[in-house]
Amino acid sequence: MNADDRMKSDACLQVEPHLSSYAAGASDEASERRVRDHLFACAACREAQLERDPSVLFLEMRRAPLPAGFMDRFAADVRRRVEAGERPRWAPLAGRIPAFSARRLAYVAAPVMTLLLLGTLFLVRPGGPGFRGLRKPGEGTVSSPFVVQPGSARLGKPGVKGPGTLPAVPGLPGAVAPGGPPLMEDVGSPSARVYRFTVDSGGDETPIYFVVDESIDI
Amino acid sequence: MDEQELIRRAAAGDLDAFEAIVARKGERVFWIAYHIVGDEELARDVAQEVFIRLHRVIRRFRAGGRFDAWLYRIATNLGIDAFRRERPHREAAALEEIGERAAPGEGTVLGPGTNPVPAGSGRASESPAGDALRGREVRRIYLSLTALLTRKQRLAFVLREIEGLTTAEVAEIMKTRESTVRNHILQARRVLQEGLRRLYPEYCRPRGPRKD
Secondary structure (H helix, E strand, C coil): HHHHHHHHHHHHHHHHHHHHHHCCCCCCCCHHHHHHHHHCCCHHHHHHHCCCCCHHHHHHHHCCCCCCCCCHHHHHHHHHHCCCCCCCCCCCCHHHCHHHCHHHHHHHHHHHHHHHHHHHHCCCCCCCCCCCCCCCCCCCCCCCCCCCCCCCCCCCCCCCCCCCCCCCCCCCCCCCCCCCCCCCEEECCCCCEEEEEEEECCCEEEEEEEEEECCCCC | CCCCHHHHHHHHCCCCHHHHHHHHHHHHHHHHHHHCCHHHHHHHHHHHHHHHHHHHHHHCCCCCCHHHHHHHHHHHHHHHHHHHHHHHHHHHHHHHHHHCCCCCCCCCCCCCCCCCCCCCCCCCCCCCCHHHHHHHHHHHHHHHHHHHCCHHHHHHHHHHHHHCCCCHHHHHHHHHHHHHHHHHHHHHHHHHHHHHHHHHHHHHCCCCCCCC
């Protein structure tokens, strides 16, 4: 056994106790690094470790020496492109415009966004020009084509006809007062209340039915 | 010349200083890109883009900062972007071509092509040609299996396991905690171990006695 073999053997023996914990990912950083570096350098240990941890196969992919002149050509290409003033090919749009680098854009956008937010809050503050008010109970109106007079009879008891109109237009049963709300009448039904009202448009009456089923508990 | 001095001069517009930085850092940047994108030509493009971009932003580098981590972060980001963008177009053809093109010294990094290896044998001769062939097979397997990894697992695995950076350096590049990096690597290794055992069992056995 020559000196090199002896050294290699010693290195392998030193690493051997740590191989199983390395495979399990249970080594500390220093130990892991030592094992990994040894496995990279020692093909025999790497082969022996394959059954326990096949992923060491990829240590073979560590850097190989680059061909002579590769880096010289590479550096010369980069310099040529830099001297030609080339911009990065895959830069996003903002990165292509020097005035709009990401950091500058952030410096401009942040105050603008803050001003927009403050302006919006100013406009919609209570009493401000953009404030539309809060509706309190009882306030406001609900628009409806029907006008129910306070105290008027409840519409549509089953089997009972009438008053059934809303509102009743004296002297014009079944007709619609010009410009007034449409006529509504209870047409009756044994199981539900059915209302019909008509919409008069230039003499063309269109009947519309409402069916009210009180058995449905909402 | 001191690296910080080179950076300072490059930031001041000294192209010679910048070229010296390229010469110093280019190899590792190339390999990081290569191990991410898996294609020599694309890796060279990515590495060049890294330095073109570096030239534009080097003035922003704060003196005393970790230049390597900053540079490798640019490299990993561009590598991942290129991998996502080019993979559908390049993957099929590039994997076959790796190591087969061009003559030695003409920019071929991975060595000349050799005789085909018996499919699925997992064995190559112990000649340099056989080693090159095995290397090509290993790269092919690596590319197929790393497709199963998440972006972060892949990055962590490339930077620490293959490139040999420390966990702290990888954490700085990935802007995350060391424990997270270790977790990513552990997960990546498990996925790769399982994939190799299931799909390439012939590579999970020792090849027999071999002289180093």
